[in-house]
Amino acid sequence: MDQSQRKSELLEKYMNNSCTRQEFDELFDLLKQSDNFDDFDSAFKSHWDDAPNTATPKPANWDDIQQNVVMRLWSMRRGRVRIKYFIAILLICSSALFLFNRYQKPEAPVYQTARTTAAKTKVVLLADGTRVTLNANSTLRYPDDFNADKREVYLTGEAYFEVFHDENKPFVIHSGKLLTHVLGTTFTVSAYPQLASPLNVTVLTGKVAVKHQQANALAVLTRGQSATMNQGKTQFELTKLKNPEDAIAWIDDKLIFENADLKQVATVLSNKFGVNIIIKDKQLANQRITAIFQGQGLQSILKAVTKITHTNYTNANNSTYTISTN
Incomplete structure (x- = not known):
């Protein structure tokens, strides 16, 4: 040449x-x-x-x-x-x-925040097509666009995620000490900030990896599996649900408690109705119940719960209820 x-x-x-x-x-x-x-x-x-x-x-x-x-x-x-x-x-x-x-440095993402109050739910559509349904008293922080190599959102409270599949961009939910990692699936995350509230992830379809950052515990879940991290524990409690769709019954204003302890019931009712429910006795808080409620008010539900557990409840004011054996 x-x-x-x-x-x-x-x-x-x-x-x-x-x-x-x-x-x-x-x-x-x-x-x-x-x-x-x-x-x-x-x-x-x-x-x-x-x-x-x-x-x-x-x-x-x-x-x-x-x-x-x-x-x-x-x-x-x-x-x-x-x-x-x-x-x-x-x-x-x-x-x-x-x-x-x-x-050149990539531009910092612009975040939006969606919130719900007591007894309210909200559907949020993300830029990638993912659909998120927020339960009562929950907050979701999410970017306008997913320009990074992974899709990251931040949740406080509870939400049902229907994640759009993208194998090149994993979807990551930060929720307190929980880190949930998926590609495309449907699942719920519950991470209310209350001290006694357990952290939970339940999978309806697909596969989800969940990690508790402080305890360094890791679990990989498939359909119908649920991972719960209770306060003071270092490992997830894994359970298998007979009907995984029960985990999102709250979307239809239905409450399903399957072998749930009373402190979990109190947390769910507190968030749903915007009240503070106190359980005076620690042993009583661990008592478990199975029940289904739909379209019922707080007073009606508390009457049923206390009847099942052979307890009583008192209402000091409009926002505070106490359950005890007295």
């Missing part, structure tokens, strides 16, 4: 973004040493004619730069000098643009 062909080949490779660092240096050396630029003309003209008119990123206004360069070049007298400087400036500008795109 003669030098004329080599010049044309190197310029063509550079313009197609396929030259190596060594070839790039060789091209610059040829530009600096050459007195005859006709060898570059065919490759340059072909690339210029075929180049799309694309927008360039901010903050550099490359259109203005190009226009300014062209005006200066056409004011020059000698055509070969015009080509020489045009190519040199084009390479410099292209290199600057490449470095700008290569090393």
Whole structure:
């Protein structure tokens, strides 16, 4: 290959973004040493004619730069000098643009926050098509767009997730000390901030990995499996549900307690009705019940719960209830 062909080949490779660092240096050396630029003309003209008119990123206004360069070049007298400087400036500008795109920091995501109050639920549609249903007294913080290599959201409270499958971008939920990692599936996460409230993940479809960051406990769950981390424990309590859809019964205003202890019942009722339910006796708090309630008010549910557990409840004011054996 003669030098004329080599010049044309190197310029063509550079313009197609396929030259190596060594070839790039060789091209610059040829530009600096050459007195005859006709060898570059065919490759340059072909690339210029075929180049799309694309927008360039901010903050550099490359259109203005190009226009300014062209005006200066056409004011020059000698055509070969015009080509020489045009190519040199084009390479410099292209290199600057490449470095700008290569090393600029990604923009910080803009987050939105969705909240629910007592006795209210809300559906939130995320940018990737994921659907999140928030239970009462819950908060979801999520980005406008998922531009990073994973999709991350932040939950306080309880939510049902229907995650859009994307094997290239795992979906991660931060909920207190729980970290839930999925690709695409349906599941619930319960992480209310109350001290006595257990942390729970229940899978309806697919597979979910859940980790408790403080205890360093890890569990991988499939359909119908539930992982619960109780206060003071270092391992998940794993259970298998007969009907996994019971975990989202609250969406239909239904409460299903299956072998749930009384402190769990108190937490659910407190969040649903926006009250504070106190269980005076620790042993009583561990007593378990199985019951289903739908469309019933707080007073009606408390009467049923205390009847099942052979206890009583008192109402000191409109927002505080106490369950005891007295």
